[in-house]
Amino acid sequence: MESVTLYRAPTTVADADAVADWLDARVAASVSVRDRFLSLRGDSELAESFAQARVLSPYDRETGNTMLGIVRYEERAIDSPERAGGVIYDGLAVQRALHERLPHSERSLDHLHVPLLDRVVGTWGDHDGRWHKRVHVLGQPAVVSVPGLYEAPAKPEQYYKEQQKHALLSGGAPPREVLENEVEGEFLVENDPRTTDAIKGYVLQAYHYLDTGEAFCDEETCRLHNPHRQPGVVAAQLREPEFCPAHAERYRL
Structure with missing residues (x-):
């Protein structure tokens, strides 16, 4: 791996520059940061690709609604990302659409692209016939969903x-502080100040996968672990040690 390019997600609290600095200190590749991928590479065809990637039902494998109004919504969401939300997209379809928009000279596996996205992505589970939200989709580019960090790993019941x-009583979602005080267990919620630190490990997983072919680590306290529940995310990404002994040899400072 020669280089890694991260793309900012300005409508989220994820700090791509801080993630890049952290990664740059741990890998041999050169690490750079660019502005939001969808702003740099967005066009009307990309909006239609997002419309085609929309998940219509948690239990329906088929995706996509390309009615004019939906495509127009996706165009507005590309131009004004703060207006987007409430939609799940097929992560593999999004990945293909973004790959088509990488510069031809930068598509090799020696140059990893990691767009931080303000969209929720998922993958279809053949084992249970339903869509599952994901924090990331590994490959080229590696799609990292910032809202997926809050929504994909399960929180305490x-x-x-x-x-x-709270929704029944007030008609809206409770503030983060209320949930943290009333619910036992550790978890991340929207706009969590720990977002940047947690995202670092998922970006490293993308690098590690493309550089070595290895997906995840089985050790629950390693940054390369990919837990399915929020307490596991906190343990892997926000607690010491950062790495298991094997991966510490590779990624320690």
Whole structure:
């Protein structure tokens, strides 16, 4: 691996420059940062690609709604990302659409692109016939979903109960501080100040996968571990040690 390019997600609290500095200190490749991928490479055809990648139902493998109004929504979401939300996209379809927009001279596997996205992505589970939200989709480019960090790994059951109760009483989602005080367990929520630190490990996973062919680490306290529940995310990404002994040899400072 010769180079890694990260792309900012300005509508989120994820700091791509801080992630890049952290990664640059741990890998041999040169690391750079560019502005938001969808702003740099967005066009009307990309909007249609997002419309085609929309998940229509949690239990329906087929995706896509390319009615004019939906495509127009996707165009507005590319131009004004703060207006987007509430949609899940097929992560592999999004990855293909973004790959088509990489500069031809930068498509080799020696140059990893990592767009931080403000969209929720998922992959289809053949084992249970439903869509599953994901934090990232590995490959070229490696798609890292910032809202996926909050939504994909499962939170404690009490979290969802408190969320529903608050919605019934006030008509909206409870503030982060309320949930943290009322729900036992560790988890990340939207705009969590720990987002940047957690995202670092997922970006490293993307690098590690393309550089070595290895997906994830089985050690629950390693940055390269990919847990399915929020307490596991906190343990892997926000607690010491950063790496298991094997990966510490490769990525320690």
